[in-house]
Amino acid sequence: MAQARKAVGRTTAKKSEGAGAAKARLSVKTYHNYIDGEWTRASCGETFENVNPADTRDCIGRFPLSTVEDMSRAIDSAKNAADRWRHTPAPRRAEMLFRLGEILMRHKERFAAEMTREMGKVLKETGGDVQEAIDCTYYTAGEGRRLHGFTTPAEMPSKFAMCVRQPVGLCGLITPWNFPMAIPSWKLIPALVCGNTVIIKPAEDTPLSTYNLVKACEEAGIPKGVVNMVTGDGGTVGAALASHPAVRLISFTGSTETGRVVASACAERNAICSLEMGGKNVIIVMDDADVDLAVEGAVWGAFGTSGQRCTASSRVVVHKKVYRKFTQKLVERAKSLRVGNGADPQTEMGPVINADAVHKILGYIETGQREDGATLATGGNRLDAGEYAHGYFIEPTVFSDVAPGMRIAQEEIFGPVTAVIPTNSLEEAVEIANGVRYGLSAAIYTQDVNRAFRAMEEMYTGIFYVNSSTIGAEVHLPFGGTKATGNGHREAGTQVLDIFTEWKSVYVDYSGKLQRAQIDVVEPQ
Numbered sequence: 001m002a003q004a005r006k007a008v009g010r011t012t013a014k015k016s017e018g019a020g021a022a023k024a025r026l027s028v029k030t031y032h033n034y035i036d037g038e039w040t041r042a043s044c045g046e047t048f049e050n051v052n053p054a055d056t057r058d059c060i061g062r063f064p065l066s067t068v069e070d071m072s073r074a075i076d077s078a079k080n081a082a083d084r085w086r087h088t089p090a091p092r093r094a095e096m097l098f099r100l101g102e103i104l105m106r107h108k109e110r111f112a113a114e115m116t117r118e119m120g121k122v123l124k125e126t127g128g129d130v131q132e133a134i135d136c137t138y139y140t141a142g143e144g145r146r147l148h149g150f151t152t153p154a155e156m157p158s159k160f161a162m163c164v165r166q167p168v169g170l171c172g173l174i175t176p177w178n179f180p181m182a183i184p185s186w187k188l189i190p191a192l193v194c195g196n197t198v199i200i201k202p203a204e205d206t207p208l209s210t211y212n213l214v215k216a217c218e219e220a221g222i223p224k225g226v227v228n229m230v231t232g233d234g235g236t237v238g239a240a241l242a243s244h245p246a247v248r249l250i251s252f253t254g255s256t257e258t259g260r261v262v263a264s265a266c267a268e269r270n271a272i273c274s275l276e277m278g279g280k281n282v283i284i285v286m287d288d289a290d291v292d293l294a295v296e297g298a299v300w301g302a303f304g305t306s307g308q309r310c311t312a313s314s315r316v317v318v319h320k321k322v323y324r325k326f327t328q329k330l331v332e333r334a335k336s337l338r339v340g341n342g343a344d345p346q347t348e349m350g351p352v353i354n355a356d357a358v359h360k361i362l363g364y365i366e367t368g369q370r371e372d373g374a375t376l377a378t379g380g381n382r383l384d385a386g387e388y389a390h391g392y393f394i395e396p397t398v399f400s401d402v403a404p405g406m407r408i409a410q411e412e413i414f415g416p417v418t419a420v421i422p423t424n425s426l427e428e429a430v431e432i433a434n435g436v437r438y439g440l441s442a443a444i445y446t447q448d449v450n451r452a453f454r455a456m457e458e459m460y461t462g463i464f465y466v467n468s469s470t471i472g473a474e475v476h477l478p479f480g481g482t483k484a485t486g487n488g489h490r491e492a493g494t495q496v497l498d499i500f501t502e503w504k505s506v507y508v509d510y511s512g513k514l515q516r517a518q519i520d521v522v523e524p525q
């Protein structure tokens, strides 16, 4: 799969630990799965550690290394609760979700701090992650009094036609670590308002933020069995969830490679499968752009969340007339970024998620220099001295003179690395921009409305920005991508309701006689 985990592995005492560290580890909290309204340990009794990527001596908690049997129990629990929840009127379901929004608001600061501790991004960004869950909760809970269907004329007299939404049933939610509260909420809240029961399998690296969300669901009074959470290894419990015959829908966000495995498991049993996967997003900078603004957008897009966003700006295609000026300024800004522990308010860029991520990102940096022959304009190194000694830090890295076909310009690096590619024209820029296997997000910086609209029309992506970076989605607009990024579904907006409900067409004939569609044609009078 995309990368191995920082945390999964059985809990064992580390031989090299001093007495102090060993004592600190003894006081580490143990968390549980949430099944049928009960907090329970893994049936095998084993746990894995969730450690701080900015300081791996800091163990945040132990989480159940669950088994297939635990997952089966969670699925049974969701099955038992399904009818009760489905028959709870949608406005009542939504009331609980509004309460959930209030609870999230109340704990926003703590949840953000805990998220920074478990996955590294800076406090402002983790605050944004929790806020996205809050926004999603309030926005989607409003659907409890809408969930609109439609009526339409029937082809016969005295016949009524309408379409209503019905819940899908049991939904399995499999989520990544980079938005550990926002992404689970994007799936959980719409699933619930639509009347489904769920089992969440959070990413191994970030179970605490999903635990906080599920704990808030409990506090909001969502009945037992409606929301279940099972932590552990994706290849074990994630795979068990994806292949279980009772689970009608899998909503997955993660790498394209894992998404393909999940989709195959769903295809085997004709389950619905919604996939949100990788990206290789692009900013186009035209010769008439506000260069300073474009540089700010590129810095935020490339180095926000240390480049570990599905919408990260990992390519910048720049018109040759402003190429030197833009690249120089981008390099200066990248050099000036303050890298450190995200919990420090001065920090502008935190660590990457785990040791495997460090290995993968440094591998791409080496590929960029050796195999690809691009110019390493700044960065390129792991930071591991002094304050960085115990964390997974990498310098903000800019490659210039990158050719569109190079691996660093084609593959998702998922780290603080961006590739600057020169171009001669808008047409060429669009061709380069579309010339990757992904299609999530794209942006253009230009003062010319005609160029902006031309690029908007030609870019085959799910999201497009004008004079703004490739990141910054809002919950009331659909979110998702084309090609290897998705399989045609959209989360967020009202479009997400099409994932978590199925349409039922209803015909009511009040003529009192047999009327055969397409056969008993009524002539105009």
Ligand code: NAD
Pocket (backbone or CB within 6 Å): 001, 002, 003, 174, 175, 176, 177, 178, 179, 201, 202, 203, 204, 232, 233, 234, 235, 236, 237, 238, 239, 240, 242, 253, 254, 255, 256, 257, 258, 259, 261, 262, 276, 277, 278, 279, 309, 310, 311, 412, 414, 440, 480, 481, 485
């Ligand atoms: P990943 O694919 O490694 O893991 C995602 C989830 O799948 C985890 O919960 C994992 O445990 C689970 N999993 C692993 N193997 C499984 C299996 N065989 N069966 C079922 N589940 C399994 O991804 P990640 O490293 O957590 O996240 C990074 C990736 O996610 C990047 O590619 C990024 O672009 C993508 N992402 C996409 C979006 C989007 O909306 N398009 C948003 C965020 C992240």
